[in-house]
Every structure is written in structure tokens, then in C-alpha cells.
Amino acid sequence: MKSLTKMLPALGLVLGATLAMAMNFASPSNFDASLKVWTPDEEEPFGYLDITGLQVGTHFRCEGTSSECRVQFTDDDPENGIKTVMQAGVYTPL
Structure with a gap:
């Protein structure tokens, strides 16, 4: 039981880091x-x-x-719109 209590701070750190990364990704x-x-x-x-x-x-x-595979632009305007990255990667047609 003592070994489990010694690991709690490390487990909390891992859980916190995982949650922080999950919150930084854009949701659909x-x-x-x-x-x-x-x-x-x-x-x-x-x-x-x-x-x-x-x-x-x-x-x-x-x-x-890559930084962007699928993106959206405000007002559907790739020239002047504000870009939102929907998915990272390199676009490869099938």
C-alpha cells in the first residue's frame, strides 16, 4: 500500500498532462x-x-x-478569412 501512495503524485501528473493535451485539440x-x-x-x-x-x-x-490537413475559414474566404485547423497532417487523395 505504501508503494501505491508514493506513486500517486506521479499518476496525478500523468493524468493532468493527458487532460491538458486533450483540451488543446479542437473538437468537432x-x-x-x-x-x-x-x-x-x-x-x-x-x-x-x-x-x-x-x-x-x-x-x-x-x-x-503537418500543421494542417483540413481547415475552415471565416466567411468561406481562404484569401482573407481567419483559419481554423480542423485536422493536422498531410492531405493524400485516395
Whole structure:
């Protein structure tokens, strides 16, 4: 029992760190379903390709740890809108 009580502070630290990381990730409820979904694409006029309606795992994958795979912009405007990253990774069409 003494060994368990000695481990409690470490377990609390691990639990706290896990919860802190979980709270920093954007939740799907934070995204506006009425806005388009975009992915970075240098060949597009404003640097983003519209992938609204495409599903992860069916039409494309987001792999790796890039800063953005799927994003939304305020007013559906990739040129002037404020970007919200929905999912990190690199966009790979299937």
C-alpha cells in the first residue's frame, strides 16, 4: 500500500498532462458545418483546395504531423478569412 501512495503524485501528473493535451485539440463541435472545408494546395489561386463533402478514409487521408490537413475559414474566404485547423497532417487523395 505504501508503494501505491508514493506513486500517486506521479499518476496525478500523468493524468493532468493527458487532460491538458486533450483540451488543446479542437473538437468537432467547434467547427461550423455550414462552412466549406479546405486543404492546402499551392496550385490553387489562394493556396487552398475545397474538399467539402469528401470524407477522411474514403476519399483522402491526413497523414503525418503537418500543421494542417483540413481547415475552415471565416466567411468561406481562404484569401482573407481567419483559419481554423480542423485536422493536422498531410492531405493524400485516395
